[in-house]
Amino acid sequence: MQQKRRENAYTRLPVTPLERSDSSALSEPPSTKRKSQLQNLSVTSASNGTAVVTIDRPERRNACNQAMWRGLAELFTRLRQDRTVHAVVLTGAGGHFCAGADISEFADVRDDSAAALEYSRSVADAEQAIFHFPKPVIAAVSGYAMGGGCGLSLVCDFRVADKSARFAIPAAKLGIVYSLDECRALATVVGVTHAKRILFTAEQVDAEEAARIGLVDILAEQDALDAALEFAGRMSGNAPLSIEGAKVTLNAVATGEMAARREEVALISRRAADSADYREGRQAFLEKRKPRFTGS
DSSP, rough: OOOHHHHOOOOOEOOOOOOOGGGGGSOOOHHHHHHHTEEETTEEEEEEEEEEEOOOOOGGGGBBOOOHHHHHHHOOOHTTTOOOOOOEEEEEETTTTBBBGGGGGHHHHHSSSHHHHHHHHHHHHHHHHHOOSOOOOEEEESSEEEHHHHHHHHHSSEEEEETTEEEOOGGGGOOOOOHHHHHHHHHHOOOHHHHHHHHHHHHEEEHHHHHHHTOEEEEEESSSHHHHHHHHHTTTTOOOOHHHHHHHHHHEEEEEEETTTTHHHHHHHHHHSSSHHHHHHHHHHTTTSSOOOOOO
């Protein structure tokens, strides 16, 4: 029954290949290209203009290696150019969101301070590409969201989880210091005291506790991905420039960058005031009908 509902709400259609912009890319099998050039990552589209980005390494509970961190940054950077996308749901394959970084490769790619810095940049680039993505990004969390996986969920705008979800940041068990940006993201979502508890104890937080402390925004009774898609659909009919402006403004508030990003916010506001969507919104209000926004 659940699978039937999924098929109705979520059509697995390949998005135009992101690795190349030339028309010949369209003739190649999307699934083959994803595996070879965006390692263990896939993109599909839902009927409401929502792109679903799936971390697809279920044999390792979707633990991300360095190539996958870099792939996430590239993927979200390229998705910015797709005007048909109104929201993105980030999820994991095989019953888990993301078990964090693939520690088994640390001896090769993170074995000293210089390598650790380079690796951290790869993770930060992925997180920043998601955090600054101009459309809403929703994490659909089932199973493990550990370490870097929890960090990925924190840079999304919303976290939707089912009751199987488990969150943890075990940095204290690995001798790793969580970065300033990652600590800021955690403290912004759950508050400083809960952030300290999560980091100091390195203990797992179950779905109900995560919802209680604000780590989860929507606790789904059934499937997290279905609930995330339904939530994305509630935003899909609204004006994209209005959402982008609100996101930039609120992110600036959260990061303490209000002065630095004031001109960026003003520019988006001017774009919105001059947009066809603004004229459409006014006209739809006068005609007492639902507006048809295009993002232009």
